[in-house]
Amino acid sequence: MYEWLIAGGGIHGCTIAAHLLKQNIIRPDQLKIIDPHPEPLAEWKERTAFIDMPYLRSPGVHHLDIKPFSLKQYGKRAGTETDFYGAYSRPSLYLFNEHCDHVIQESGLRESWHTGLISSAMREKDHWIIETEQGDRFHTKNLVVATGVNRRIFFPEWGYLAKRMAPSQVSHVFDDKKAAPVGPIAVIGGGISAAHLTIKLSKQYPGQVTQVTRHAYRVHDFDSDPGWLGPKYMDGFSRLSAQEKRRTIQQARHKGSIPAELNQKLHHLRKKGSYHLYIDKISHVEYKNNQFTLTAQSGKQLEVKTVYFATGFAPDVMSAGFLADLIKRENLQCAHCGFPLVNQHLEWCDHLFVSGPLAELELGPSSRNVIGAMKAADRITAASC
Numbered sequence: 011m012y013e014w015l016i017a018g019g020g021i022h023g024c025t026i027a028a029h030l031l032k033q034n035i036i037r038p039d040q041l042k043i044i045d046p047h048p049e050p051l052a053e054w055k056e057r058t059a060f061i062d063m064p065y066l067r068s069p070g071v072h073h074l075d076i077k078p079f080s081l082k083q084y085g086k087r088a089g090t091e092t093d094f095y096g097a098y099s100r101p102s103l104y105l106f107n108e109h110c111d112h113v114i115q116e117s118g119l120r121e122s123w124h125t126g127l128i129s130s131a132m133r134e135k136d137h138w139i140i141e142t143e144q145g146d147r148f149h150t151k152n153l154v155v156a157t158g159v160n161r162r163i164f165f166p167e168w169g170y171l172a173k174r175m176a177p178s179q180v181s182h183v184f185d186d187k188k189a190a191p192v193g194p195i196a197v198i199g200g201g202i203s204a205a206h207l208t209i210k211l212s213k214q215y216p217g218q219v220t221q222v223t224r225h226a227y228r229v230h231d232f233d234s235d236p237g238w239l240g241p242k243y244m245d246g247f248s249r250l251s252a253q254e255k256r257r258t259i260q261q262a263r264h265k266g267s268i269p270a271e272l273n274q275k276l277h278h279l280r281k282k283g284s285y286h287l288y289i290d291k292i293s294h295v296e297y298k299n300n301q302f303t304l305t306a307q308s309g310k311q312l313e314v315k316t317v318y319f320a321t322g323f324a325p326d327v328m329s330a331g332f333l334a335d336l337i338k339r340e341n342l343q344c345a346h347c348g349f350p351l352v353n354q355h356l357e358w359c360d361h362l363f364v365s366g367p368l369a370e371l372e373l374g375p376s377s378r379n380v381i382g383a384m385k386a387a388d389r390i391t392a393a394s395c
């Protein structure tokens with residue numbers, strides 16, 4: 011029987027694991043981390059590499075380790091001056107990932123890794139039984155659900171149709187298998203992933219890229235105001251009802267936004283003619299002779315050979331896989347929005363903890379981010395002491 015089992019080995023699962031191990035709460039042989047990928051942080055690394063993201067949006071004090079200045083100190087030792095950007099010392103993706111690997115190695119969490127996709131979690135007396143699609147079975151005293159947005163990506167209606175018409179020419183930026191870029195190319199979406207991808211492709215295929223977004227660029231340095239990281243806003247948040255919390259989170263998150271320096275880069279590339287920007291909504295798609303014709307609501311038409319969707323994740327996080335069954339079987343408390351009602355230790359019921367989107371009603375708008383992982387790790391480790 012394991013002491014702790016963590017479902018999901020992304021930023022959140024690995025941060026919690028690193029905290030449990032580095033604070034000597036458990037040894038690697040008392041922990042299991044289950045994730046469908048053979049390596050930690052696989053989805054994070056793949057997604058950020060594909061869009062060629064040079065710097066994180068979050069500051070250098072947001073990382074996987076237990077000490078606040080760990081990444082900055084690591085940068086001083088191992089990095090170069092260009093490894094931090096701007097007033098908030100945003101780390102380069104390269105340095106951030108190197109530091110992640112360093113924390114993973116130092117904590118020994120690789121020894122606890124098991125590759126598999128969890129298909130069910132059941133309570134039996136004083137412990138949990140976890141099963142994977144591959145037929146493995148584990149017993150654990152404590153379970154942490156850190157499965158992120160549950161591998162659900164979002165396409166607009168016409169996107170599904172386009173994918174059926176020519177699967178090899180269409181992909182979501184978070185798909186495991188990506189379409190090979192052949193110009194002309196459309197990038198659909200107006201958020202940070204779309205922005206990075208547009209910049210990357212317009213350098214590789216100048217003049218052959220069109221970004222289609224339903225709204226003008228929304229420029230904000232962070233996903234949400236930094237006031238949400240501390241008592242300034244969180245004190246008031248903790249006193250709200252679950253319904254008010256959900257409304258507040260929706261208003262506080264700068265969904266589909268980009269930081270100022272990306273806006274400037276895009277402006278510069280647009281002026282040079284490296285890419286085109288359509289602020290419009292695609293309403294119709296046709297496919298003929300290896301090429302899509304996308305028709306926008308304004309009537310404008312766009313002919314492209316490759317379509318990349320950077321349209322984020324599906325909002326129905328809670329209906330995914332083993333979670334829905336777990337909620338029913340254990341009669342777990344959820345708010346009207348379907349998300350868990352948890353205590354201050356992020357404990358949903360005895361010995362069942364959550365992180366990421368699932369901890370949102372307790373941790374607020376930053377719950378899904380790297381800082382959300384650090385906060386979740388602090389709360390969960392505090393519960394185990």
Ligand SMILES: Cc1cc2nc3c(=O)[nH]c(=O)nc-3n(C[C@H](O)[C@H](O)[C@H](O)COP(=O)(O)OP(=O)(O)OC[C@H]3O[C@@H](n4cnc5c(N)ncnc54)[C@H](O)[C@@H]3O)c2cc1C
Pocket residue numbers: 017018019020021022023044045046047052053054057058061063065066067068072126127128129156157158159160161203331332366367378379380381
């Ligand atoms: C392009 C991009 C840039 C971002 N930049 C920043 C930034 O600069 N700063 C910041 O703070 N945040 C940023 N974020 C937001 C956030 O920090 C990341 O999305 C982060 O990766 C979320 O971590 P996670 O562990 O919750 O989810 P994930 O990284 O999605 O990991 C969850 C893991 O759980 C696995 N899983 C799912 N279901 C199961 C199951 N049934 N059984 C076992 N495993 C399962 C998944 O396969 C996955 O490996 C960014 C996000 C993206 C997409």
